[in-house]
Amino acid sequence: MKKLLLLCTIVLSLTSYSQENEVSTFKKNEIKGNALFLVLGAVEVTYERILTDDSALGASVFFINENESDISFSFTPFYRAYFGKKTASGFFIEGFSMINTGINSRTYYYDNTGNLSSIDKNRFTDFALGFGLGSKWIHKKGFVFEINAGIGRNLFSDNSPEIVGRGGITLGYRF
Structure with missing residues (x-):
């Protein structure tokens, strides 16, 4: 009887102490x-x-090869906190930083052949901090649809735009 009681106690203690590894x-x-x-x-x-x-x-x-845009290149790392029911989906808020480069002003003139040309003035490189909001939807096959918008402020250069924007309608794939 004592052996049976000891065996039951050992088995019960081992099963109650086991841990599950979350994968x-x-x-x-x-x-x-x-x-x-x-x-x-x-x-x-x-x-x-x-x-x-x-x-x-x-x-x-981000990059653009047009003369009408102030910012021609940006690199934007971000962190997002999601509030949806599915993994990393639904409404989110984000904090971001942005390194951006571009041209603040241009002077336009007609050259000797009558073509419109421009001289770039006040090139800048700056660093911005900002925040954004958005929402993301995930299809069961892994396709992603997202809408987001954000605003930030350049911190260092006097030649750069004071306010920078971030946003869009994005399509992608989760793997």
């Missing part, structure tokens, strides 16, 4: 393109790494 089964990487900027003649590509069910880190690269 994350969700996909952690996303690659996205900003469809709105593509229509407007610019390119923005974003990579996002999902850290937990409700947070992620990422970075965006």
Whole structure:
């Protein structure tokens, strides 16, 4: 009887003390393109790494090759906190930093052949901090649709725009 009681106690204590290891089964990487900027003649590509069910880190690269834009290139790392029911989806807030370069002003003139030319003045490189809001929807096959907007402030250069914007309508894939 004592052996049976001892055996039951050992088995009961081993099963009650066991721990479960949580294994994350969700996909952690996303690659996205900003469809709105593509229509407007610019390119923005974003990579996002999902850290937990409700947070992620990422970075965006933006460039445009037109004379009408103040900012011609930007690199924007960001952190997002999600408030949706699915993993890294739904409403989110983000904090971002941005390194941006561009030309603040240009002078236009007609050259000897009658063509309109320009002289670039006040090139700048600056660093901005800002925040944004948005929402993300995930399809069960991994397709991503996102709408976001944000605003930030350049901190160092007098030649750069004081306020920078961030936003778009992005399409991508989670893998």
